Amino acid sequence: MLGGTDALINWSRKYSLWPMFFGLSCCFVEEATALTARYDMARFGAEVLRPSPRQADLLIVSGTVFKKIAPVVLRLYEQMAEPKWVISMGSCSNCGGMYDVYSVVQGILQKKIETESPTRTIFHLKGGSQGSVKPILVDAQTKSRDPRGPGMEGTAIRGTSVVPPDFRDSRSDLMWTPPPRQIELSSSDQNLTLNLQAQFGDAVEFVAPVCDMLTLQIAENRLKDVLRYLKAEATPRYQRLDDLTAIDESARRQRENFADFTMVYHLLSFDSASRLRLKVPLQDWYEREVFDLLGIRFEGHPNLRRIIMPPDWQGHPLRKNHPGRATEMAPYTRKEAQELQPLDGGVFVKTSDGEHQLILNIGPHHVSTHGLLRYIVALNGEEITDLDMDIGYHHRAVEKIGERQTWHQFIPYLARVDYLAGAANDLPYLLAVESLADIKVPERAQVIRVMLSELFRLSNHLVWFATYSHDVGAMTPNFYTFREREMILDIVERITGGRLHPSWFRIGGVAADLPEGWKPALDEFVRIFPKRLQEYENLIRNNPIFKARTRGVGRISLQDAMDWGVTGPNLSPRQPAAIVMPVIWCALKKCDRACASSNRRPAKCLPAGVSPMTTVT
Amino acid sequence: MQPMGSTGILSPWESGVFSLAIFVVLILIFVASQLIVAVWLGEKKKTVEKLRPYESGIIPTGTARLRYPVPFYLVAIFFLIFDVEGAFIFTWAIARGELGWSGWLQISFFIVLLLLGLFYIWRKGGLDWGPITQKD
Numbered sequence A: 001m002l003g004g005t006d007a008l009i010n011w012s013r014k015y016s017l018w019p020m021f022f023g024l025s026c027c028f029v030e031e032a033t034a035l036t037a038r039y040d041m042a043r044f045g046a047e048v049l050r051p052s053p054r055q056a057d058l059l060i061v062s063g064t065v066f067k068k069i070a071p072v073v074l075r076l077y078e079q080m081a082e083p084k085w086v087i088s089m090g091s092c093s094n095c096g097g098m099y100d101v102y103s104v105v106q107g108i109l110q111k112k113i114e115t116e117s118p119t120r121t122i123f124h125l126k127g128g129s130q131g132s133v134k135p136i137l138v139d140a141q142t143k144s145r146d147p148r149g150p151g152m153e154g155t156a157i158r159g160t161s162v163v164p165p166d167f168r169d170s171r172s173d174l175m176w177t178p179p180p181r182q183i184e185l186s187s188s189d190q191n192l193t194l195n196l197q198a199q200f201g202d203a204v205e206f207v208a209p210v211c212d213m214l215t216l217q218i219a220e221n222r223l224k225d226v227l228r229y230l231k232a233e234a235t236p237r238y239q240r241l242d243d244l245t246a247i248d249e250s251a252r253r254q255r256e257n258f259a260d261f262t263m264v265y266h267l268l269s270f271d272s273a274s275r276l277r278l279k280v281p282l283q284d285w286y287e288r289e290v291f292d293l294l295g296i297r298f299e300g301h302p303n304l305r306r307i308i309m310p311p312d313w314q315g316h317p318l319r320k321n322h323p324g325r326a327t328e329m330a331p332y333t334r335k336e337a338q339e340l341q342p343l344d345g346g347v348f349v350k351t352s353d354g355e356h357q358l359i360l361n362i363g364p365h366h367v368s369t370h371g372l373l374r375y376i377v378a379l380n381g382e383e384i385t386d387l388d389m390d391i392g393y394h395h396r397a398v399e400k401i402g403e404r405q406t407w408h409q410f411i412p413y414l415a416r417v418d419y420l421a422g423a424a425n426d427l428p429y430l431l432a433v434e435s436l437a438d439i440k441v442p443e444r445a446q447v448i449r450v451m452l453s454e455l456f457r458l459s460n461h462l463v464w465f466a467t468y469s470h471d472v473g474a475m476t477p478n479f480y481t482f483r484e485r486e487m488i489l490d491i492v493e494r495i496t497g498g499r500l501h502p503s504w505f506r507i508g509g510v511a512a513d514l515p516e517g518w519k520p521a522l523d524e525f526v527r528i529f530p531k532r533l534q535e536y537e538n539l540i541r542n543n544p545i546f547k548a549r550t551r552g553v554g555r556i557s558l559q560d561a562m563d564w565g566v567t568g569p570n571l572s573p574r575q576p577a578a579i580v581m582p583v584i585w586c587a588l589k590k591c592d593r594a595c596a597s598s599n600r601r602p603a604k605c606l607p608a609g610v611s612p613m614t615t616v617t
Numbered sequence B: 001m002q003p004m005g006s007t008g009i010l011s012p013w014e015s016g017v018f019s020l021a022i023f024v025v026l027i028l029i030f031v032a033s034q035l036i037v038a039v040w041l042g043e044k045k046k047t048v049e050k051l052r053p054y055e056s057g058i059i060p061t062g063t064a065r066l067r068y069p070v071p072f073y074l075v076a077i078f079f080l081i082f083d084v085e086g087a088f089i090f091t092w093a094i095a096r097g098e099l100g101w102s103g104w105l106q107i108s109f110f111i112v113l114l115l116l117g118l119f120y121i122w123r124k125g126g127l128d129w130g131p132i133t134q135k136d
Helices: A002-014 A026-035 A070-079 A091-095 A187-203 A220-232 A334-339 A398-404 A422-437 A443-471 A476-496 A518-540 A544-550 A558-563 A577-597 B013-041 B071-094 B096-124
Strands: A019-023 A058-062 A085-089 A204-206 A214-218 A240-248 A261-269 A274-282 A358-362 A374-380 A383-390
Touching: A019 A026, A019 A070, A026 A058, A026 A476, A058 A070, A070 A334, A085 A091, A187 A204, A187 A214, A187 A220, A187 A274, A214 A220, A220 A261, A220 A274, A422 A443, A422 A476, A443 A476, A443 A518, A476 A518, B071 B096
Parallel strands: A019 A058, A058 A085, A214 A274
Antiparallel strands: A204 A214, A240 A261, A261 A274, A358 A374, A374 A383
């Protein structure tokens, strides 16, 4: 008789679930899609996703769980009402997936299993008596823990699976590689080099050969002077710092020819639309205080603390001697998630009159930041008196992964960098590789790439528009834009076979020619889309709340924008979404012409040396 | 139109209050049984984490019991004061014919006094809401 009661209770629970999202990356976008009209989550008895653990009994962890965010995931689970369940959505959340890298927890919801070699475990959320306690991963039965796949147990790890400094016996010496591209310096670049050398003497050294842009090597002690000169006095002036990075040179073969580390500055000049790269070899490294990903200490920096990694992280992950794979490190367990907490909010903000101000955390788990970003605000009543941000809750360490993958094998990781833009992420990487190796891409392949990138850009902007409206209080655009986004993703699926991350571009071209039937689907989309854009505009254009919350907020002066290195949409905030339409039109027209001129053979799209076997199925 | 008598349409007082009492008791029993069943069947595990306030998954800093500046409170008090004065004005408006010009003069004096008070509060900054923003 009690068995029947159980069935009844279970049935009732099944159809009255209150799911709560813990969205971390790509999988969360798909989870949010499940809420919209096409998939309609209400069919499962779960009408809405809850943002707070107090109102939820089903935690859906979707996306990559990072070691910095894991304590938050665990806390939210503990704060949920009883009885409670967890769904781990996607391979990253299940087992780390393709992100076997230092910053990623190798799966939640798994019972810790002792194994001999790399422990690919184990962040176990299980509590109470509900659900299963059986180990999900059993070696050689349900899962191979070898990152190379099953059946490799007897073979020592070598080749690209091994990263510096243990990387030896490279076979690349025996391979033919294309000669690097070389370009001629423009006259203004030549003048600049001469000027700098006249000004700073031996401290400035020209680096040959020139592959993409003028590159100069600067002595460490003159760096500040050179940068100041380039920003204020040089012709042209280099006003924007595009990027700042560093290279760990310790894995070089001719170790004695290189310093320990090299700083790399990328500068942009607005006057002449030219770029400049500065390389700064750093000596006497080890005396310096160790810091951040590479451990470089900058003199005079007002606030030098960890930005990406958790505050109690040991070592500097991008150094060659830091383990790359999570499986090479000690397993991250429930114990670590309980002990290694994010920094207290009081560390970040100043409260001027001490006890009368409230310090409040908005994020990392918040409707508008979903797991990525944490704002720490100091509140005096309703007024925000101080604000700081804490990032690194989403750090997939693609730089470190890039060190161990081959040029081709790295492509799947690109789409996941900006997981709304899919193949559009592949393009800049491929352009870089192709310009390094001087590879020519057939025109038809170029057009296909641009077309797919534009489609992804549209789908990306649709999600931007929906979530942006949502963040300022308008729920409806979500349901409109996800409708058209599904159309775009259907076209993408028809062409590439993939949805969010097709990994379909190749070095020198694309994986295959456009399939039958791509044109009608695209034509249909292009036919209806302008009207839909009008719909979106009607939704918000005249909405007084939307206008009040968006107009005249967050102003940045031109000088500030240049000084802070602001790029992208923030530089052109008045750019309407409709501007993408002419761009895709051009791409489509061009594609039409290209299709007419080629004889529709797939091999035409592929460059020499790339096998059609790489087609994604 | 003749006013309708209640005889024969509404229940007599005695039987009406009886069915109302039955209704109230049934409601109380129903609500109590729901609560008791929920308390009896529901799982309660009071752990440290569960009793902690939810603040986006981070451990909160400091106490929430602060001396909290609430401009809304001031505005609410002002509203209450002026709202109550409205009662006098409405009363005058209903009887304005009978009160004549002397009544009109008195209520005008009263309204001007109120406006002076409002103007005073306004000038003193009592109606300023939110942070003071610098113009550009």
